[in-house]
Amino acid sequence: MLVLTAIAVVRMRSLFAIAMLSGVFSLLSALLFVTMDAVDVAFTEAAVGAGISTVLVLGTLALTSRFEKPTKRSPMVPLFVVLVTGAALIYGTLDMPNFGSPDAPVQTHVGPDYLERSVEEIDIPNVVTSILASYRGYDTLGETAVVFTAGIGVLLLISGLRLRRRRDDEDEDESEEV
Amino acid sequence: MRHHLILRVITKLLVGAIMLFAFYVQFHGDFSPGGGFQAGVIMAVAFILYGLVFSLHNVQKVFPPWLVHKLVALGVLFYAGTGIVSMFLGYTFLDYGALVPSHPSSGQHYGILAVELGVGITVTAVMVAIYYAFAGRPPRLSDEEW
Amino acid sequence: MGFELTQEYILGHMNYWLFSVLMMTGLYIVVAKGNLVKKIVGLNIFQTSVFMVYISMGKITGGTAPIFPQDMEIDPEVVYSNPLPHVLILTAIVVGIATTSLGLALIVRIQEEFNTIEEDDILKIERAIVQAENAIHGDAMGGRA
Incomplete structure (x- = not known):
């Protein structure tokens, strides 16, 4: 299903349909996350991917254009690059542990340690929250700062504050040239 | 925007429920899936939905842009402030055991709540600010072209 | 290489291969398509497939979501999946939407300067x-x- 949706995105030319399909893609991947026990992640993906990002893409479309122009470049070079990269990736997965195996390296280091210690040290049922906010508090502080910075960036780029200043700058430039 | 009667009525019903759900996700994040990030996004969705259906002007009366811009910074400050409080209490940065020294795990509860609140505030404000920025520009396409 | 292509091996690695295919679809959109909005959507597909790789690594067969019962009485028989990848990806999703919106804002500015997004x-x-x-x-x- 996910692959089909992704290929439909490749083929489509109407950007409106692409925005909708990317929402569908997010919902499907949220379902996949639920089946892989990551309920928190699925929750976030459903809210962010299907909710906010679709609205933002639609907002961009309203400010730009609705259809994609067909390109004249041949698709062979990108296809070659993609196939080579894909082959390299699959070669890399050959000695990965099996899906769901309990003795994979991921499962034998800090993960179970957090699960055990969280019971007495933090004492809240949702281990994801306890790792997020407590054991990895620095990480989360950093992520919050990234979100903050991205918000500031968007405001600087398109909130209109900049337009006003640029108009002033242009006026100054003209007066200097005179 | 006089048309879309059904959308307007349903939105009025839903916005409150969405916000309530956002608060549930925010403060019940210790016990069930959820937390600051999800709650922030859901809260922002409530405002964005209101703005989409009832025009940007109306939502900016409820949640004015200057307040949004302040909240963007306030959330990060709240998060970092929690860490600094625990530093002043003689523990390391972001060690929430400092909040209730006699019972460290309940200190962790308060700390996690505070930090998640900071995350939630920032995420809500950033998402709403981004929406305002995009929606505040004059669109090139008119409604009929869709 | 000493790998036997048993059925167990193929099924156990099918997730990585499917995610590689998805990732390459995203990469193809980014490289081959000229429309900037479409490139951003391709980038999102790429990003989501990376998330899936991480989450699939944390899964344990027969495990359940890493949330304890409310009364904190933990049955030692129950296997919980690894919560660490969940935490990393949870924050990555939110950071991802923030950077996506930054990219879209850049596209809007490009449209204003050049009057095209191709x-x-x-x-x-x-x-x-x-x-x-x-x-x-x-x-x-x-x-x-």
Whole structure:
């Protein structure tokens, strides 16, 4: 299903349909996350991917254009690059542990340690929250700062504050040239 | 925007429920899936939905842009402030055991709540600010072209 | 390579291969398509497939979501999946939407400057600008502006 949706995105030319399909893609991947026990992640993906990002893409479309122009470049070079990269990736997965195996390296280091210690040290049922906010508090502080910075960036780029200043700058430039 | 009667009525019903759900996700994040990030996004969705259906002007009366811009910074400050409080209490940065020294795990509860609140505030404000920025520009396409 | 292509091996690695295919679909959109909005959507597909790789690594067969019972009485028989990848990806999703919106904002600015969001047209306009500058300042800078 996910692959089909992704290929439909490749083929489509109407950007409106692409925005909708990317929402569908997010919902499907949220379902996949639920089946892989990551309920928190699925929750976030459903809210962010299907909710906010679709609205933002639609907002961009309203400010730009609705259809994609067909390109004249041949698709062979990108296809070659993609196939080579894909082959390299699959070669890399050959000695990965099996899906769901309990003795994979991921499962034998800090993960179970957090699960055990969280019971007495933090004492809240949702281990994801306890790792997020407590054991990895620095990480989360950093992520919050990234979100903050991205918000500031968007405001600087398109909130209109900049337009006003640029108009002033242009006026100054003209007066200097005179 | 006089048309879309059904959308307007349903939105009025839903916005409150969405916000309530956002608060549930925010403060019940210790016990069930959820937390600051999800709650922030859901809260922002409530405002964005209101703005989409009832025009940007109306939502900016409820949640004015200057307040949004302040909240963007306030959330990060709240998060970092929690860490600094625990530093002043003689523990390391972001060690929430400092909040209730006699019972460290309940200190962790308060700390996690505070930090998640900071995350939630920032995420809500950033998402709403981004929406305002995009929606505040004059669109090139008119409604009929869709 | 000492790998046997047993059925167990193929099923156990099918997740990685499917995610590789998804990732390459996203990469293809980014490389081959000229429309900037479409590139961003491709980037999102790429990103989501990376998330899936991480989450699939944390899964344990027969495990359940890493949330304890409310009364904190934990049955030692129950296997919980690894919560660490969940935490990393949870924050990555939110950071991802923030950076996506930054990219979309850049696209809006590009549209205002160039009046197009097709990569080919933008390159054409930039080439025209360079040529025009060559025509004006070309002699002074040795023909290379």
